Amino acid sequence: MPRTIVERELTTPVALCLPDGSLNPAAVGWSRTPLHDTSGIDGRRVWGRNKRWEYWAVTTPTHLIALTVSSIDYAAVHAVLVHDRRTGATLDRSAIVPFGGGATLPASLGDGPARARAKGISIDVEEVEGGTLLRAEVDGARLEILAELPEGHERLGVVVPWSTRRFQYTVKDVARPATGWLELDSAEARRERIELPAGESWAVLDHGRGRWPYRMVWNWGAASGTVDGRTIGLQLGGKWTDRTGSTENAVVVDGRLSKIEEELDWEYDERDWLAPWRIHGVSADLRFEPFWDRVSATELIVFGSHGHQCFGHYSGWVLADGERVEVSGLLGWAEDVRNRW
Secondary structure (H helix, E strand, O other), X not given: OOXXXXXXXXXXXXXXXXXXXXXOHHHOOEEOOOOEEOOOOOOOOOOOOEXXXXXXXXXXXXXXXXXXXXXXXXXXXEEEEEEEOOOOOEEEEEEEEEOOOOEEOOOOOOOOOEEEEXXXXXXXXXXXXXXXXXXXXXXXXXXXXXXEOOOOOOOEEEEEEOXXXXXXXXXXXXEEEEEEEEEEEOOOOOEEEEEOOOOOOEEEEEEEEEEOXXXXXXXXXXXXXXXXXXXXXXXXXXXXXXXXXXXXXXXXXXXXXXXXXXXXXXXXXXXXXXXXXXXXXXXXXXXXXXXXXXXXXXEOOOOEEXXXXXXXXXXXXXXXXXXXXXXXXXXXXXXXXXXXX
């Protein structure tokens, strides 16, 4: 059955929180550009429930790259991932630092750099002329990548309200052209430098600020690339937004964002994560065919996370401003994550 959601588009700046730290009702809605002041998510109120992060993923013809800088109040969780599509080799470095140590995160998106410093991990995310500069260094890898921000490129911002005390602001920014380089050390003590091919490399941002329930399950899917000469970015979500009156579904075509105001259905086999997935509704019908499952599992006293982030290709169609846009072989991912945090 269609699950259409009527959502309010915001066009002027707004504070996410009221002075007492609760959700500002005027902040609920979606925007085409970051408009929310999230400085109220500062860790001084409702300690333990504040979740703040910057997650960047970069897809290229040969490599998959991901960077995480985050603070969940009682811990900072940082990570660098590099997967070589040619060989299947994976470099996955992470660090959990008590009480948010080693994390620098701006109060609101664009207000300053994000940095991670932990044993064996250094990450810097900084707004520069022309886009966002991503730099990271871990044992075995270094990278410097510019996620370009073309003139007029639109970015989805959404507030998801579970209650006046539990809510999330997310910016999902897809189809950012990526350029730069990646260096990898081999077992033979050689260093390989890979230049990201322009026009075939794409960056995606997941920016989050909010106060979460202790347990949560979500689906997230994203993809970027060109189809028939048009730049297309998919942004898809599910489970965590159900019954909140908000969705995080959208498509970006040549920089123009079209909101999908519908709860889409996600179908996949939890016994076989590499079997095809289907994400569909009235506004979209997409088939996702994975080629790699990144399995993650962390279990600590107060924090646990279990996820399958499957990378692969999307095909099908999606409506953008009433136009049926065909999608074929668009590289991205779809994930199932279950958190206790």
